[in-house]
Amino acid sequence: MEILVITKKKKTMEETxxxxxxxxxxxxxxxxxxxxxxxxxxxxERNHPFTEEMKEFCxxxxxxxxxxxxxxxFKGIRDFVFYDWxxxxxxxxxxxxxxxxxxxxxxxxxxxxxxxxxxxxEGKVILPIYKVxxxxxxxxxxxxxxxxxxASINDCFTVWSIDFYSYFDMESxxxxxxxxxWDHCVPYEGxxxxxxxREETC
Numbered sequence: 001m002e003i004l005v006i007t008k009k010k011k012t013m014e015e016t017x018x019x020x021x022x023x024x025x026x027x028x029x030x031x032x033x034x035x036x037x038x039x040x041x042x043x044x045e046r047n048h049p050f051t052e053e054m055k056e057f058c059x060x061x062x063x064x065x066x067x068x069x070x071x072x073x074f075k076g077i078r079d080f081v082f083y084d085w086x087x088x089x090x091x092x093x094x095x096x097x098x099x100x101x102x103x104x105x106x107x108x109x110x111x112x113x114x115x116x117x118x119x120x121x122e123g124k125v126i127l128p129i130y131k132v133x134x135x136x137x138x139x140x141x142x143x144x145x146x147x148x149x150x151a152s153i154n155d156c157f158t159v160w161s162i163d164f165y166s167y168f169d170m171e172s173x174x175x176x177x178x179x180x181x182w183d184h185c186v187p188y189e190g191x192x193x194x195x196x197x198r199e200e201t202c
Contacts, residue, residue, distance in 0.1 A: 016084050022064045023092040029058040031193040047083050054080055060109040061132050063116040076121040089190015094130035104129055137187060139165040146194055147182035160194040
């Protein structure tokens with residue numbers, strides 16, 4: 001007699017573009033408020049939801065400690081699992097803080113301790129201290145981007161808008177796109193949640 005055994009395939013996380021050691025940023029509180037359901041959850045099929053308890057992490061930076069079939073885990077956080085769709089697309093670098101020139105605020109979400117744990121979670125200064133710095137994005141002509149200015153007479157220019165990239169203008173030190181010259185420019189892909197907001201990327 002033959003016995004047929006049917007095993008249910010375990011659902012695992014899709015391949016991530018991030019790797020262990022990457023410094024990433026959780027999407028903003030505006031993103032959470034815009035997409036949450038009545039129960040306070042943001043649910044994507046086959047994943048653990050982004051819950052109301054997790055909103056304290058919105059807009060904050062973390063170093064990836066582990067990536068498994070279940071999701072992404074951060075240093076300093078043991079009780080929550082994250083996925084690509086919860087994170088901004090950009091990977092950040094860390095630079096050592098010059099303590100003779102810069103004061104350290106324990107609650108600053110951009111600061112990390114020696115063991116790459118966020119300082120606001122560690123709660124104590126462990127030297128050296130590192131600070132998040134954006135990596136310089138390389139753009140291609142006609143790449144879809146989000147752009148905005150630092151300040152403008154017209155408020156609409158300080159809101160992230162869609163444009164197509166042309167080149168970096170060395171004379172003005174601004175990004176030349178089809179719509180004009182802009183102070184700030186980020187790839188559209190991975191930063192879709194910024195569209196129509198004034199949120200800072202770093």
